[in-house]
Structures are given as structure tokens and as C-alpha cells.
Amino acid sequence: MLAAGLLAAPGVVAAQQQAILGTWKFDLKQDPKKSGPRIVIVRPDSSASYGTQTVRWRIVGDSLALALGGEWVNYRLKLKGKHLTLSGGDLHEPVTFQLVGPPSSRPDSVPVPPDPEAG
Numbered sequence: 193m194l195a196a197g198l199l200a201a202p203g204v205v206a207a208q209q210q211a212i213l214g215t216w217k218f219d220l221k222q223d224p225k226k227s228g229p230r231i232v233i234v235r236p237d238s239s240a241s242y243g244t245q246t247v248r249w250r251i252v253g254d255s256l257a258l259a260l261g262g263e264w265v266n267y268r269l270k271l272k273g274k275h276l277t278l279s280g281g282d283l284h285e286p287v288t289f290q291l292v293g294p295p296s297s298r299p300d301s302v303p304v305p306p307d308p309e310a311g
Contacts, residue, residue, distance in 0.1 A: 212234050214234060214291045215231065215232075215291070215296065217289060218230045218287070218288075232289060233296055235298055238250060238304055239304045254269060255267060255269055259308050262308050263308050265282060266281055267279065267280050268280045276288065276289045276291070
């Protein structure tokens with residue numbers, strides 16, 4: 193039984209990776225004055241963009257890890273329907289985004305940032 197649970201884990205991660213792909217919009221009902229990205233684009237090439245920033249992402253267990261400043265920062269990830277909520281990491285309180293469409297392509301002139309562990 194334990195082995196079956198361990199074998200299912202990669203499938204769960206793959207499903208989460210597929211589920212977070214898209215264009216996400218910050219829900220202004222949370223706090224219209226809150227600073228931070230309003231639109232986040234998560235792409236299958238492991239890049240995510242918000243504003244003028246492009247970062248690398250990956251799923252680690254129940255967390256979304258972003259490569260920020262040369263290190264991975266982990267955020268607890270909750271997906272429910274078309275809503276994605278992040279908490280922890282450098283966030284003081286949870287932040288929720290709503291899926292509004294598919295991801296746009298990353299411009300060829302913008303590289304995917306390096307993996308901090310690749311060194």
C-alpha cells in the first residue's frame with residue numbers, strides 16, 4: 193500500500209504542474225491597495241512572468257518554488273478550481289489568483305532564469 197502511494201506521487205506533481213499553467217489575475221477583493229503582481233503568467237517551460245520579472249518555477253510536494261535572487265523560495269500552494277492561493281515564503285498573508293486564460297509565450301529575448309542548484 194505504501195509503495196502504491198509513493199508511485200502515485202510523481203503523477204500528482206505532474207497534475208499540479210499542468211494545473212498551474214496559465215495566466216492568473218490577482219483577486220482585488222482581497223486588498224485593492226496590496227502591492228505585488230496583478231497578473232502572473234506560468235508557462236510549461238518552467239518560466240513565470242509578472243510585470244517585468246521572469247523567474248523559474250517548480251513544484252516541490254505541496255509547494256510552488258520560485259528561483260528568486262539565486263535561491264529557491266517555497267510557497268505553500270493550494271489549487272481549488274480556477275483559484276490558486278500561495279502562502280508562506282516571503283508573503284505575510286496568503287495571496288489568491290484566479291485563472292483568466294492560457295499562458296502567453298515567453299519572448300525569445302527573455303531567457304528562462306537558471307536553476308540555482310545547477311550551479
